[in-house]
Amino acid sequence: MLVLVVITALGFDFTNGFHDTGNAMATSIATGALGPRVAVAISGVLNFVGAFLSLAVAATIASGLVDTKVVTLTVVAAGLAGGIIWNLATWLLGIPSSSSHALIGGVIGSTMAAAGGSAVLWHGLVSKVVIPAVFSPIIAALVAAAGTWMLYRISRSMTDGARKHGFRIGQIGSACMVSLAHGTNDAQKTMGVITLALIVNGTIPAGSNAPVWVITGCALAISIGTYIGGWRVIRTLGKGLVEIESPQGMAAESASAAVILLSASFGYSLSTTHVATGSIIGTGLGKKGADVRWNVAGRMATAWVFTLPSAALVGAAAEALAHGIGGTLGVVVDLIILVAIAGLIYYRSRGSKVDHKNVNSEWTGNVAPAEPEHAAA
Amino acid sequence: MNSWIPLNDLWKVVVFGLIAGAGLPALFAAGLYSLSKGPRIRAAGTDSDVLVGGSVIGALIAAICFLAILAAVGWGVYEVYQIGHPSK
Numbered sequence: 001m002l003v004l005v006v007i008t009a010l011g012f013d014f015t016n017g018f019h020d021t022g023n024a025m026a027t028s029i030a031t032g033a034l035g036p037r038v039a040v041a042i043s044g045v046l047n048f049v050g051a052f053l054s055l056a057v058a059a060t061i062a063s064g065l066v067d068t069k070v071v072t073l074t075v076v077a078a079g080l081a082g083g084i085i086w087n088l089a090t091w092l093l094g095i096p097s098s099s100s101h102a103l104i105g106g107v108i109g110s111t112m113a114a115a116g117g118s119a120v121l122w123h124g125l126v127s128k129v130v131i132p133a134v135f136s137p138i139i140a141a142l143v144a145a146a147g148t149w150m151l152y153r154i155s156r157s158m159t160d161g162a163r164k165h166g167f168r169i170g171q172i173g174s175a176c177m178v179s180l181a182h183g184t185n186d187a188q189k190t191m192g193v194i195t196l197a198l199i200v201n202g203t204i205p206a207g208s209n210a211p212v213w214v215i216t217g218c219a220l221a222i223s224i225g226t227y228i229g230g231w232r233v234i235r236t237l238g239k240g241l242v243e244i245e246s247p248q249g250m251a252a253e254s255a256s257a258a259v260i261l262l263s264a265s266f267g268y269s270l271s272t273t274h275v276a277t278g279s280i281i282g283t284g285l286g287k288k289g290a291d292v293r294w295n296v297a298g299r300m301a302t303a304w305v306f307t308l309p310s311a312a313l314v315g316a317a318a319e320a321l322a323h324g325i326g327g328t329l330g331v332v333v334d335l336i337i338l339v340a341i342a343g344l345i346y347y348r349s350r351g352s353k354v355d356h357k358n359v360n361s362e363w364t365g366n367v368a369p370a371e372p373e374h375a376a377a
Numbered sequence: 378m379n380s381w382i383p384l385n386d387l388w389k390v391v392v393f394g395l396i397a398g399a400g401l402p403a404l405f406a407a408g409l410y411s412l413s414k415g416p417r418i419r420a421a422g423t424d425s426d427v428l429v430g431g432s433v434i435g436a437l438i439a440a441i442c443f444l445a446i447l448a449a450v451g452w453g454v455y456e457v458y459q460i461g462h463p464s465k
Contacts, residue, residue, distance in 0.1 A: 053457055054462070055461050056460065132385065135390075143391075146399040151403065151406045153434060154403060154407055155406050155409060162413055166413075167407040170405050170409075178452065182462070192411050250402050254399070258401075259394045261457050262389070262397075266389075266390075289429075
């Protein structure tokens with residue numbers, strides 16, 4: 001059963017990878033600084049490296065959110081299922097929702113379904129997850145706006161072409177930093193869940209750090225997921241929010257990387273998605289005449305507010321089902337349903353395919369570009 | 378209320394975030410700017426995307442800027458690693 005949970009967790013990490021590729025690379029792909037496939041390849045490699053950089057977030061997830069004495073493996077599995085389903089659904093719709101919150105929501109939900117509200121360490125949840133979640137996009141937007149404003153001011157006497165050229169090069173550097181930061185924050189949280197599962201199973205004592213094989217496995221899963229690419233979300237972030245130029249891209253990425261790395265070193269589990277979106281909006285605000293598509297931003301904000309509770313509901317439902325059936329069979333049933341839903345979502349996505357060929361087509365209001373664009377691409 | 382909102386860490390994120398997240402790109406911009414000074418730019422005209430202007434001092438300043446950025450990033454990553462791997 002532990003094996004099932006670990007495999008499911010790695011599956012989550014994989015979905016995390018392709019959900020979050022956009023956070024690091026959307027701006028670079030949108031401005032043409034990096035070719036789409038090169039971008040995701042680099043992102044994959046750096047995510048792998050970043051995963052090893054800091055153990056702080058894994059510690060928070062493993063021990064700081066739910067009472068490890070009360071949680072069972074079934075609960076962890078159900079929580080993962082909740083997180084994965086939410087992740088896939090939002091991926092299909094091209095909504096850059098937070099994988100972090102999907103995961104945490106799922107685990108909280110299943111924990112509450114199993115053991116009631118007292119099993120959740122609310123203080124840890126609020127101070128290390130919810131508060132950073134609320135503040136980080138705002139801080140990121142602030143940093144990005146300041147950066148964007150400075151970049152345009154300092155480079156105002158340069159020709160448009162030179163500026164574009166120069167900042168495209170800069171973007172490569174900043175995009176790399178974001179991928180690194182992402183590995184540090186996001187691979188870590190799945191490590192935290194697996195560590196939680198190990199603690200709950202009694203394999204390792206409470207309060208331990210993540211074992212090396214866990215770190216490596218999660219790092220691999222997330223980097224492969226990244227490479228497969230999350231074209232849908234990349235499209236929304238790169239084209240749907242703000243039409244961006246290279247200086248903005250660089251400012252956004254640097255802001256994201258800085259905020260994520262700093263917070264991760266404090267052990268705060270951030271949503272890299274929220275931070276990246278905050279940065280992108282910040283660059284829209286920092287440049288005179290830039291146009292932010294607030295309706296897209298609004299749609300995202302709504303999805304975000306719903307993520308934690310929705311994933312929690314799915315996690316709770318999964319837990320109720322597994323518990324009702326009982327034992328290993330319960331978990332297996334959950335996983336079969338999960339795989340079925342995943343397959344359905346994937347099948348649905350083929351109808352409105354976004355890939356590296358049409359990721360940069362003109363934004364027409366929906367994630368999938370209009371047909372003529374696809375033919376012309 | 379205070380123990381629920383980690384103010385101490387939050388302001389650190391804001392300050393260091395601004396320094397690193399906005400300051401480093403600004404330094405990069407400054408580097409680009411000084412790199413672009415020089416005779417070649419004037420000769421190239423307003424439509425070109427030639428980046429290197431040809432002024433020696435400009436190039437030197439630019440090099441210092443870029444090296445400083447690399448050093449800052451390297452130091453930052455090192456720090457994150459140190460904080461993230463507390464010795465038991």
